[in-house]
Amino acid sequence: MPDLTERHSPVPETHHTTRDDAMAALPRDPVFVTDKLNVYYGDFHAVTDVDLSFGKNEITALIGPSGCGKSTVLRCLNRMNDLIPTARVAGTVSYHGLDIYGERVDPIEVRRRIGMVFQKPNPFPKSIYDNVAYGPRVTGMKVENMDDLVESALTGAALWDEVKDKLKQNANGLSGGQQQRLCIARAIATMPDVVLMDEPCSALDPIATLKIEELMAELRNNYTIIIVTHNMQQAARVSDRTAFFSVQQKSETGDRTGALVEYDLTTKIFESPADRRTEDYISGRFG
Amino acid sequence: MASSTADSPAGLSLEPQSRRVGEKAIVAWLFLAALAAVLITIAIVVALLEPAAEFFRFVSVTEFFSTARWTPTQADPEFGVLRLLAGTGAAVLYSCIIALPAGLGAAIYMNEYASFRVRQVLKPLLEILEGIPTVVYGFFAVAFVAPLMKDNWWTWLPGQLGEEPGTQFILAAGVVLGIMIIPTVASVSQDAMAAIPRGLREAAYGLGSTRMQVATRVVVPGALSGIVASFVLGLSRAIGETIVVLLAAGAMANLSILPNDPVFTMTAFIGRTSTGEIAYGTTTYYSIFAVGALLFVVTLVVNLISIALVRKFREVYE
Numbered sequence A: 001m002p003d004l005t006e007r008h009s010p011v012p013e014t015h016h017t018t019r020d021d022a023m024a025a026l027p028r029d030p031v032f033v034t035d036k037l038n039v040y041y042g043d044f045h046a047v048t049d050v051d052l053s054f055g056k057n058e059i060t061a062l063i064g065p066s067g068c069g070k071s072t073v074l075r076c077l078n079r080m081n082d083l084i085p086t087a088r089v090a091g092t093v094s095y096h097g098l099d100i101y102g103e104r105v106d107p108i109e110v111r112r113r114i115g116m117v118f119q120k121p122n123p124f125p126k127s128i129y130d131n132v133a134y135g136p137r138v139t140g141m142k143v144e145n146m147d148d149l150v151e152s153a154l155t156g157a158a159l160w161d162e163v164k165d166k167l168k169q170n171a172n173g174l175s176g177g178q179q180q181r182l183c184i185a186r187a188i189a190t191m192p193d194v195v196l197m198d199e200p201c202s203a204l205d206p207i208a209t210l211k212i213e214e215l216m217a218e219l220r221n222n223y224t225i226i227i228v229t230h231n232m233q234q235a236a237r238v239s240d241r242t243a244f245f246s247v248q249q250k251s252e253t254g255d256r257t258g259a260l261v262e263y264d265l266t267t268k269i270f271e272s273p274a275d276r277r278t279e280d281y282i283s284g285r286f287g
Numbered sequence B: 001m002a003s004s005t006a007d008s009p010a011g012l013s014l015e016p017q018s019r020r021v022g023e024k025a026i027v028a029w030l031f032l033a034a035l036a037a038v039l040i041t042i043a044i045v046v047a048l049l050e051p052a053a054e055f056f057r058f059v060s061v062t063e064f065f066s067t068a069r070w071t072p073t074q075a076d077p078e079f080g081v082l083r084l085l086a087g088t089g090a091a092v093l094y095s096c097i098i099a100l101p102a103g104l105g106a107a108i109y110m111n112e113y114a115s116f117r118v119r120q121v122l123k124p125l126l127e128i129l130e131g132i133p134t135v136v137y138g139f140f141a142v143a144f145v146a147p148l149m150k151d152n153w154w155t156w157l158p159g160q161l162g163e164e165p166g167t168q169f170i171l172a173a174g175v176v177l178g179i180m181i182i183p184t185v186a187s188v189s190q191d192a193m194a195a196i197p198r199g200l201r202e203a204a205y206g207l208g209s210t211r212m213q214v215a216t217r218v219v220v221p222g223a224l225s226g227i228v229a230s231f232v233l234g235l236s237r238a239i240g241e242t243i244v245v246l247l248a249a250g251a252m253a254n255l256s257i258l259p260n261d262p263v264f265t266m267t268a269f270i271g272r273t274s275t276g277e278i279a280y281g282t283t284t285y286y287s288i289f290a291v292g293a294l295l296f297v298v299t300l301v302v303n304l305i306s307i308a309l310v311r312k313f314r315e316v317y318e
């Protein structure tokens, strides 16, 4: 996948041979930095010591086998885990230098800046228009012309042409792929800084998937995107950097827990992974 | 038959492998149970309509609805049912003013704000409250609520609305009816709210909604049909409740919705008159059934209105 580097790598080619080579693995302008992030569900230690940084206007993919904590890590980034009563987070997640788990942080303010798209398309059972306008309305955004905002969000999500004549129709009438793009439109209507996507294509057919992938490449110009995917080809196609997680035994107790194995440029992960486990996984030799 | 033609492999049969007698018996039993429910309903209606029709041979329908007074037990009885209808309306009105917002509020609290533990305690508590016999509420009204209101009549808001009431008055009945149906409204509403798919709530939170916004913009619209059902259930219970209104609102057929007046409701009339000494076959005797039939119609209308409302306003999630 050499074209991937040309299209997406934020690091100019020349850096590959310089001393910066080791540095290039980490984004220079991170939006998020996690430090010793640990998440527990009750007594269960779901992820252990995740140190990651996510670059601005980059697409970062989180990959790994089911149950390794990809969704859990993603949901820490906009404090969605707060909705799960048993979930507990330790360590720090700093967003532009602010700890989003800090004492005086309002999770609602966090979520207003960090949008999310879920695995199963979840439009509200309202009109297409009201779905897109929902975020701006609840957040009290100052909107001069809601119609324009709805149009630009739908255009941004590559859905406008398909729905412009039926904005008042119920969103449930759309196909799965259209619903998912509507959810993306809804997420970007609040003009977030980051868009988190948790397996956004896993409920979609290949054509709808392709559309969403093309859309992600578009969105990357304006947003920072972090995507969980269990589809390695997808990670290879769309992302700039890839973090590989896996399930490991804790050395002290032998309990299973999710951990970050390797984090690097996507090309590096897929062409010359440093860790044996990564290599096994991406080559399909994972047991 | 055609299935056992020559080219099908030996031993392949797609015909039923057993006669499934047990399943058939169960289906028959279920059918009979459903049939019994329908037949009993029809029997009730017939048993009610026959004597009610008898009543209307003595008193015309127009007379029933236009006469000003309700004095069925006097020497020259008059049957103006509007008095009873208004009495029921008044008591139910106050009960709804209390129970609908309180019940809905309790449901929203339980569903959106209460911690898991608190909900684990509150929900069964509500269900126990639902099961308290209504005579207990009647006693609660007479022994506690009515005297409390009466004694403090001048020191709180209703005092501005009129004279100190006697021992029986609309507000006491309405408040206790309201308290009685709060658990029904809260519990049924919360069941409907809990059925909202997690994905919708996550979507709403993910867009930066506050809890209140999630409740009012996503959960309540999505659960609307269940919420309306809870209102109708509560309303029907309030309309049909007898002992509370008889004890707390009295037996004076006033045409009033003022909180301090006593009124006579349809159910209170039925309950009181059918336990008193009335001669079989008199117009008064038959009037019990006429009022009963009217009660039936009122409940039916409430249900129909609610169905229409739900059709118009609900948001259907997948």
Ligand SMILES: Nc1ncnc2c1ncn2[C@@H]1O[C@H](COP(=O)(O)OP(=O)(O)O)[C@@H](O)[C@H]1O
Pocket (backbone or CB within 6 Å): A041, A044, A046, A064, A065, A066, A067, A068, A069, A070, A071, A072, A073, A084, A086, A258
């Ligand atoms: N709400 C929850 N309560 C308890 N355990 C959970 C919950 N969500 C996830 N887990 C557990 O945490 C681990 C990581 O889950 P998740 O982050 O969903 O994995 P992935 O997205 O990589 O498949 C799994 O073992 C899963 O069973």
Ligand SMILES: [Mg+2]
Pocket (backbone or CB within 6 Å): A070, A071, A072, A198, A228
């Ligand atoms: Mg997941």
